Amino acid sequence: MRRGHLPEKINNLRLGECLLLGRDMAFNVDIDGLSQDTMRIEAELVEVRCKPTMPVGEVGHDAFGNVPVFHDRGTRRQGILAIGRQDVNAAGLTPLDVGVKIKTASSDHLLVDIEARPDLKVGDVLSFRPDYTAMLAASTSEYVTKIFDDGGR
Numbered sequence: 001m002r003r004g005h006l007p008e009k010i011n012n013l014r015l016g017e018c019l020l021l022g023r024d025m026a027f028n029v030d031i032d033g034l035s036q037d038t039m040r041i042e043a044e045l046v047e048v049r050c051k052p053t054m055p056v057g058e059v060g061h062d063a064f065g066n067v068p069v070f071h072d073r074g075t076r077r078q079g080i081l082a083i084g085r086q087d088v089n090a091a092g093l094t095p096l097d098v099g100v101k102i103k104t105a106s107s108d109h110l111l112v113d114i115e116a117r118p119d120l121k122v123g124d125v126l127s128f129r130p131d132y133t134a135m136l137a138a139s140t141s142e143y144v145t146k147i148f149d150d151g152g153r
Helices: 016-021 132-140
Strands: 041-052 075-081 093-095 101-105 110-113 125-130
Touching (some): 016 132, 041 132
Antiparallel strands (some): 041 125, 093 125
16 A cells, blocks of 8 residues: 555455554554654552562462563662553553663553652653554553543644
């Protein structure tokens, strides 16, 4: 289609991610002329503390049947956000705030490393750019408030 033609038998194009996020999902590239800054997911920090990066004791299965893997990076400043896997695909989020790194997610919380951000505190809101899977989950979650901005139109 971008080259100006389609095979003769094509009668339906699914362009959801292309139009909504400005990306070509098949080739994982941005589409010229379309904005990639069309939506963001925001979540509030509900806890900020210095915590060890390795849990104490034996590590068992999480609620999703996986055994989490931890890497010992000592004690670091970490935050917990009020959004989790019931709301969004955490692997599909890219932090928009400098110095914020996603560590893991439980069903209702997202754990972030904020060692590089001593200014962040409980109540601050962090922003993330979603990929298609994160956008889809957040769009259909009854626990996520949706705010539409038409740019003043």
